[in-house]
Amino acid sequence: MIAGLxxxxxxxxxxxxxxxxxxAAFKALKLPKSIVDKIYHRNAEKWFPGINKNK
Numbered sequence: 001m002i003a004g005l006x007x008x009x010x011x012x013x014x015x016x017x018x019x020x021x022x023x024a025a026f027k028a029l030k031l032p033k034s035i036v037d038k039i040y041h042r043n044a045e046k047w048f049p050g051i052n053k054n055k
């Protein structure tokens with residue numbers, strides 16, 4: 001899987017997932033869009049000032 005895609009799926013889906021770090025499967029979080037936006041978009045704005053200049 002593409003790097004970062006597993007993280008994204010963990011946050012936005014509700015599917016059962018597997019990891020070599022755990023013996024049992026676990027369910028993804030299915031976070032609300034507002035929370036996912038905070039994790040990805042709003043943090044990117046802090047790390048890369050001016051990222052939204054073209055909006």
